Amino acid sequence: MNDKLGTQLPQAAIFDLDGTLFQTETLLETVHRQVFETLREEGLYDKPLPSIDLLLGSLGMLLSDIWFKVMPDGSPEAHERANALLLQYEMEHLAAGRGQLYPGVVEALQQLRDRGIRLFIASNGLEEYVKGVPALRGIGDLFEGMYSAGEFSTASKVDLVRKLMDTFDIESGWMVGDRSSDVEAGKRNGLLVVGCDYAGFRRQGELDGSDAIIRSFPEILKLLP
Numbered sequence: 001m002n003d004k005l006g007t008q009l010p011q012a013a014i015f016d017l018d019g020t021l022f023q024t025e026t027l028l029e030t031v032h033r034q035v036f037e038t039l040r041e042e043g044l045y046d047k048p049l050p051s052i053d054l055l056l057g058s059l060g061m062l063l064s065d066i067w068f069k070v071m072p073d074g075s076p077e078a079h080e081r082a083n084a085l086l087l088q089y090e091m092e093h094l095a096a097g098r099g100q101l102y103p104g105v106v107e108a109l110q111q112l113r114d115r116g117i118r119l120f121i122a123s124n125g126l127e128e129y130v131k132g133v134p135a136l137r138g139i140g141d142l143f144e145g146m147y148s149a150g151e152f153s154t155a156s157k158v159d160l161v162r163k164l165m166d167t168f169d170i171e172s173g174w175m176v177g178d179r180s181s182d183v184e185a186g187k188r189n190g191l192l193v194v195g196c197d198y199a200g201f202r203r204q205g206e207l208d209g210s211d212a213i214i215r216s217f218p219e220i221l222k223l224l225p
Contacts, residue, residue, distance in 0.1 A: 005194075006223055006225055012117065016123055017130055019179065020102075021139075035082055056201040086126075108218045117173075124148070125149070147160055176194040178206075198216055
């Protein structure tokens with residue numbers, strides 16, 4: 001563990017959403033099938049259903065890059081329609097109560113707030129989803145800001161986190177996430193990186209370079225002084 005973790009209280013903690021706070025597969029396994037069923041019905045994609053593992057393994061990427069990986073043989077129209085369907089079905093299922101936060105997220109975030117740490121979300125997802133998940137799962141009020149690539153059209157997680165830090169005058173803190181894009185965003189913006197190794201769909205070596213690794217969300221509290 002980095003010497004600065006556990007000895008200094010961070011000014012802020014910036015969290016990824018999928019695979020960090022939100023157990024995405026509890027929502028996505030159904031939504032994934034619905035998206036491709038609708039694309040087939042609309043005549044936009046007639047190939048076999050891509051593996052859900054492809055989609056889960058792509059989380060953290062920009063949506064445009066996700067569809068190139070999940071259906072590389074799909075047309076631009078199919079990709080654009082898939083974006084709209086993904087958001088539609090995700091929000092419908094979230095509103096119906098489906099999709100869960102990881103165990104201990106609510107309590108641990110509250111404790112971080114109680115210690116005076118400013119909390120933020122930075123995600124490469126769409127704006128309505130990135131703001132909707134926290135709101136519908138009762139943690140939205142804990143965050144000072146929720147930034148998404150969908151809202152700001154940033155080209156990378158690095159740029160998104162930089163924009164958030166500049167807007168809220170954040171000089172130091174933690175980047176908390178489960179993907180290599182989170183590690184890169186933290187390091188290139190001068191943040192300490194807490195890698196989350198509990199989602200189950202990351203690639204080998206993806207969290208290399210993290211200053212600390214946690215294997216359940218509440219373990220983040222052990223990193224505090």
